[in-house]
Amino acid sequence: MQLFLEQLLNGLATGSIYALVSLGLALVYGIMRILHVAHAAVFTIGAYVGLLFFDLTGSLFLAVLGSMAVCALVGVSIERFVYFPLLKYPPFVPLIASIAILLSVEELCRLIAGPQILTFNAKLPFPEFHMAGVTVTSTITAVYCITAAVLLLLWFITTKTELGLAMRAAAQDIAVADAMGINSHLIVSITFVIGSAIAAVAGILVGIYFNQVYPTMGAIPAYKTLALIVVGGLGSVPGAVVASLLLGMAETLLIGYANIPLPRDALAFIAMIGVLMWRSQGLLGSR
Amino acid sequence: MNRPLLEITGLSKHFGGLRAVDGVSFDIQRGEILGLLGPNGAGKTVCFNLVSGVYKPTAGQISFDGQRTDGLSPHVIAGLGIGRTFQIVKPFAHLTVLENVLAARGIARYRSLPNIWSSWKTPAERREALRLLERVGLADLAERRAGLLPLGNLRRLEIARALAVGRTLLLLDESFSGLRHEEISQLEALIRAIRADGLTVLLIEHNMRVAMGLCDRLIVLDHGRKLTEGRPAEVRANEAVIEAYLGRKGSAHAA
Amino acid sequence: MSGYLITLGTIIAINGIVACGLNVIVGFAGQISLGHAAFFGIGAYTAALLATQAGLSFWAALPLVIAVSALIGLLLGIPSLRVREDFLAITTIGINFIVEAIFNNFEFFGGALGIGGIPRVELFDLKLRGTEFLVLCLFFLVVVMVVCWWLTRCWAGLACFALREEEAAAASVGISPVRFKLLAFVIGTGMAGLGGALYAHFMRFISASDFAFPLSVSLLSMVVVGGIGTLWGPILGAFIIGVLPEVFRPLIDYRILFYTMLLLLMIRFQPGGLLGENSAARRVLAKMLPEGKP
Numbered sequence: 001m002q003l004f005l006e007q008l009l010n011g012l013a014t015g016s017i018y019a020l021v022s023l024g025l026a027l028v029y030g031i032m033r034i035l036h037v038a039h040a041a042v043f044t045i046g047a048y049v050g051l052l053f054f055d056l057t058g059s060l061f062l063a064v065l066g067s068m069a070v071c072a073l074v075g076v077s078i079e080r081f082v083y084f085p086l087l088k089y090p091p092f093v094p095l096i097a098s099i100a101i102l103l104s105v106e107e108l109c110r111l112i113a114g115p116q117i118l119t120f121n122a123k124l125p126f127p128e129f130h131m132a133g134v135t136v137t138s139t140i141t142a143v144y145c146i147t148a149a150v151l152l153l154l155w156f157i158t159t160k161t162e163l164g165l166a167m168r169a170a171a172q173d174i175a176v177a178d179a180m181g182i183n184s185h186l187i188v189s190i191t192f193v194i195g196s197a198i199a200a201v202a203g204i205l206v207g208i209y210f211n212q213v214y215p216t217m218g219a220i221p222a223y224k225t226l227a228l229i230v231v232g233g234l235g236s237v238p239g240a241v242v243a244s245l246l247l248g249m250a251e252t253l254l255i256g257y258a259n260i261p262l263p264r265d266a267l268a269f270i271a272m273i274g275v276l277m278w279r280s281q282g283l284l285g286s287r
Numbered sequence: 288m289n290r291p292l293l294e295i296t297g298l299s300k301h302f303g304g305l306r307a308v309d310g311v312s313f314d315i316q317r318g319e320i321l322g323l324l325g326p327n328g329a330g331k332t333v334c335f336n337l338v339s340g341v342y343k344p345t346a347g348q349i350s351f352d353g354q355r356t357d358g359l360s361p362h363v364i365a366g367l368g369i370g371r372t373f374q375i376v377k378p379f380a381h382l383t384v385l386e387n388v389l390a391a392r393g394i395a396r397y398r399s400l401p402n403i404w405s406s407w408k409t410p411a412e413r414r415e416a417l418r419l420l421e422r423v424g425l426a427d428l429a430e431r432r433a434g435l436l437p438l439g440n441l442r443r444l445e446i447a448r449a450l451a452v453g454r455t456l457l458l459l460d461e462s463f464s465g466l467r468h469e470e471i472s473q474l475e476a477l478i479r480a481i482r483a484d485g486l487t488v489l490l491i492e493h494n495m496r497v498a499m500g501l502c503d504r505l506i507v508l509d510h511g512r513k514l515t516e517g518r519p520a521e522v523r524a525n526e527a528v529i530e531a532y533l534g535r536k537g538s539a540h541a542a
Numbered sequence: 543m544s545g546y547l548i549t550l551g552t553i554i555a556i557n558g559i560v561a562c563g564l565n566v567i568v569g570f571a572g573q574i575s576l577g578h579a580a581f582f583g584i585g586a587y588t589a590a591l592l593a594t595q596a597g598l599s600f601w602a603a604l605p606l607v608i609a610v611s612a613l614i615g616l617l618l619g620i621p622s623l624r625v626r627e628d629f630l631a632i633t634t635i636g637i638n639f640i641v642e643a644i645f646n647n648f649e650f651f652g653g654a655l656g657i658g659g660i661p662r663v664e665l666f667d668l669k670l671r672g673t674e675f676l677v678l679c680l681f682f683l684v685v686v687m688v689v690c691w692w693l694t695r696c697w698a699g700l701a702c703f704a705l706r707e708e709e710a711a712a713a714s715v716g717i718s719p720v721r722f723k724l725l726a727f728v729i730g731t732g733m734a735g736l737g738g739a740l741y742a743h744f745m746r747f748i749s750a751s752d753f754a755f756p757l758s759v760s761l762l763s764m765v766v767v768g769g770i771g772t773l774w775g776p777i778l779g780a781f782i783i784g785v786l787p788e789v790f791r792p793l794i795d796y797r798i799l800f801y802t803m804l805l806l807l808m809i810r811f812q813p814g815g816l817l818g819e820n821s822a823a824r825r826v827l828a829k830m831l832p833e834g835k836p
Contacts, residue, residue: 339714340713341710341713360713360718361710361713361714362712362713362714362715362716362717362718362719363718365713365714365715365716366716370714370715371714373710373711373714377708377710377711378707378708378711379703379704379707379708379711379712380707380708381703381707382703382704382707386700386703389700390700390701390703390704390712390715390717391715391716393697393700393701393715393716393717394715394716396697397697397701397716397717397718397722398716402697403696403697403698403701404692404696404697404698405696405697406695406696406697407695407696407697407700408695448711448714448715449714451715452714452715452716
C-alpha cells in the first residue's frame with residue numbers, strides 16, 4: 001500500500017510536469033495550428049538560464065524571473081521570425097523549422113555549457129509532508145503547488161480578463177477576431193509569451209526535481225507532449241492537462257507494477273493511437 | 288420512363304441544434320433546368336452537399352434514377368454520373384487547366400485497380416479534354432496553371448470538370464456569382480446547350496434575373512424548409528417568397 | 543574512387559531511394575509522414591531476418607521485403623487516415639517511436655543488440671562490395687525513379703495530385719481519397735522497404751536506433767530541401783543532406799550546429815525546396831537559360 005501511494009504521488013508529480021510543458025504547446029496550437037516542437041527548446045533554455053541565474057545570484061526567485069523573461073523573448077522571436085512568415089505554407093514546413101530550432105538549441109547548449117549533466121542544487125521553499133507512512137518531499141510539494149498555481153492563473157486570465165477573451169476568440173476563428181478589431185498578431189505573440197514563460201518554469205522545476213540539466217533534456221518531452229496534446233484534443237488546454245496527469249500516473253504505475261516490455265516513451269504514443277481510434281477528436285477536443 | 292431523375296423525400300440535416308435542412312422534398316425531372324433559390328442561410332448549399340454525398344442526411348431519402356444514394360461517399364456519387372461545381376471554387380491550383388479537366392476525365396478509371404496504371408498523356412485523352420475546354424471557352428488557356436486564373440475562368444473550369452463527370456445530372460452552385468455581364472450571357476447559353484444535349488441541371492443561384500430566365504421550375508427554400516415550388520412566373524408573384532427575401536416591407540428587387 | 547567516397551555515395555543512393563518513397567507520400571499525395579524511418583527499418587529487419595534466419599538470398603527475399611513493408615504500410619495507413627490532417631503528423635511520429643521500441647525490446651528482433659552477420663549481396667557467385675554494391679544501389683535508384691516518373695504520367699498519379707490540391711474537388715470527380723492516399727502510402731513504404739534491404743546488406747549489422755525519429759526528420763528534410771513533389775528533388779535533397787555534414791566536418795564540433803542552422807535557414811527562406819517553383823535556384827537558372835523552363 002505504501003509503495004502504491006508512493007508511486008501514485010510520483011506519477012502525479014510526473015504528470016504535473018508533463019502538464020506544465022504541454023500547456024504551452026496546447027496554447028500555441030490552439031491559436032496558430034502549429035506543432036511547436038521548439039517549445040521543448042524553450043524549456044531547455046529555461047532550465048539552463050535558470051541554473052545560470054541561480055549560480056550567479058543564489059536566489060531562486062531571481063532565477064525564475066530571469067528565466068521567464070529570457071524564454072518569453074525566445075518564444076516570441078521564434079513566432080515572429082520563423083512561424084509567422086511560414087503561415088501560408090503547408091503545416092509540415094513550420095514543423096520542420098521547429099524541429100531544426102530544437103536541434104540547433106540542443107547543439108548550442110552543448111557547445112556553450114558542455115555535454116555533461118549539470119546539477120541544479122536548489123532548495124525549493126516548500127514544506128515536506130508525511131502521510132500514511134510516505135514522505136512527500138518538498139520538491140514534489142513544489143511541483144503540485146506550482147502546477148496548480150499556473151493552472152489557476154491561466155484559468156483566471158482566460159476566463160476573467162479581456163485578454164483571455166481575445167485569446168479565446170482568436171483561437172476559435174482568427175479571421176473573425178481580426179474583423180472584430182482584435183489585433184490577432186499581438187494576441188498570438190502574447191500567447192507565445194505566456195506559453196514560453198510557463199515552459200521556463202517547467203524547465204527549472206524539472207532541473208531541480210531530477211537534479212539534472214543537460215542539452216538533450218528537451219527531446220523526450222518534445223514528442224511526448226505532442227502525443228499528449230493530441231490525446232487531450234488538439235487545442236484543448238484542459239484536455240492536455242488531463243492527458244498529462246493520466247499519462248504521468250500510467251507511466252509510473254505501469255513501469256513500477258506491471259512489466260510491460262515497451263519503454264515509457266512508446267507508451268505515450270500507444271495511448272495516443274488508442275485514444276484516437278476510440279475518439280478521433282481526442283479526449284476533450286471538439287469536432 | 289416518367290420517373291423523376293432525382294427524388295428527394297423528407298430530407299433533413301441537423302448540425303447539433305441547427306436545422307440547416309428540415310424535411311425538404313422535391314423531384315427533378317429528366318431534361319429540366321431546376322433552380323434552387325432562397326435567401327442566405329436557407330439551406331441550398333447544404334442540399335447540394337447532401338445530394339453530392341458530402342454530408343449524410345440526418346433523415347430522409349435521396350434517390351437517383353431509382354437508386355438510393357443518401358449516405359454514399361462523394362466519389363461514388365460522382366461515379367453515378369452526377370457532376371458538381373463548388374460555390375467557393377476549388378481548382379487543382381498547381382495543375383494546368385488541361386490537367387484539371389483530365390483529372391475529371393479519369394472518372395471512368397479511378398474505380399478499378401488495373402485501369403489506373405495507364406497513361407493519361409495520350410493524344411486521344413488530350414483531344415477529349417480540349418473538347419470540353421472548348422465548350423466552356425477555355426481552350427486557349429489549356430496550358431496555364433489553374434491557380435493563376437481569374438474567378439470567371441475558374442467558374443468555367445469548374446463547369447468543364449463537372450461536365451466531364453456528369454453524364455446525366457449537373458449540380459451548379461452559384462456558378463454565375465462574380466461574373467461580368469458578357470460572361471453571364473455566355474454561361475446562360477452554355478447551360479441551355481448542355482440541356483439540349485440531354486443533361487439535367489440543378490442550380491443554386493442568387494441572381495434573380497438569371498434564375499427566372501434560365502430555369503424551367505424553381506424551388507424556394509427558407510430556413511431549411513421548402514417555401515414553394517413552381518414556374519418562375521408563379522414563384523415571382525408568391526407573397527411568401529417576396530417576404531422571405533425582402534422582409535415585410537417588400538420593395539422591388541433588382542438583380 | 544576512395545572507399546570513403548564510395549561509402550558516402552552508397553548511403554546517399556540508399557537515402558535517395560527512401561526519400562523518393564517519402565516524396566510519393568508527401569509530395570505526390572500531399573500526406574504528411576514523419577515516421578518514414580520506421581518503414582525503412584521494417585524493410586531492413588525483414589531482409590536481415592530472412593537472410594540470417596531463413597537463409598534466403600537477397601534476390602529471393604527482396605519481393606518479400608517490399609511486400610511486407612508495403613503491407614504494414616497499408617495496415618498502419620488505414621488508421622492514420624481516420625485522423626485529421628494535423629493529427630497525422632503526430633500519428634506518424636508515434637508509429638516511428640512504437641516500431642523502434644518494438645525492434646529494441648523483443649528478442650525476435652535481437653533486442654537492443656540488433657541483428658548482425660548479414661551476408662553480402664551475391665550476384666552470379668560474386669559477392670558485391672564497394673563500387674559494385676554502389677552500382678547495385680544506383681540501379682535500384684534508377685528503378686525507383688522510373689516508377690515515380692511513371693506515376694506522374696498515369697491516372698493513379700494524377701488522382702494523387704488532384705487529391706493533394708483539393709480533396710473535396712477530387713472526390714467530386716470520382717477520386718476516392720482513402721483509396722488513393724493508401725495507394726501512395728503503400729508505394730512509398732514499399733520503396734522505403736527496398737532501401738532498408740539494401741541498407742541491411744550494406745551495413746551487415748542493424749539495430750533499432752538506426753531507424754529512430756531523427757532519421758525520419760532527415761528524410762523529410764531531404765524531400766523538402768530538394769523540392770517537394772518534384773521528380774529529382776528527393777535525390778538532390780539526399781545528396782545535399784548526405785554531403786553537408788561531411789562538408790562541415792572540418793568544423794568538427796560545430797558541424798551539427800551548422801547543419802541544423804542551415805536546415806532552418808533553407809526551410810525558412812526556401813520552403814518550396816531548391817527545385818520547387820519560384821525557388822531562387824529556378825529563377826537563377828531561368829535567367830541563365832535563353833528561354834523556356836528548366
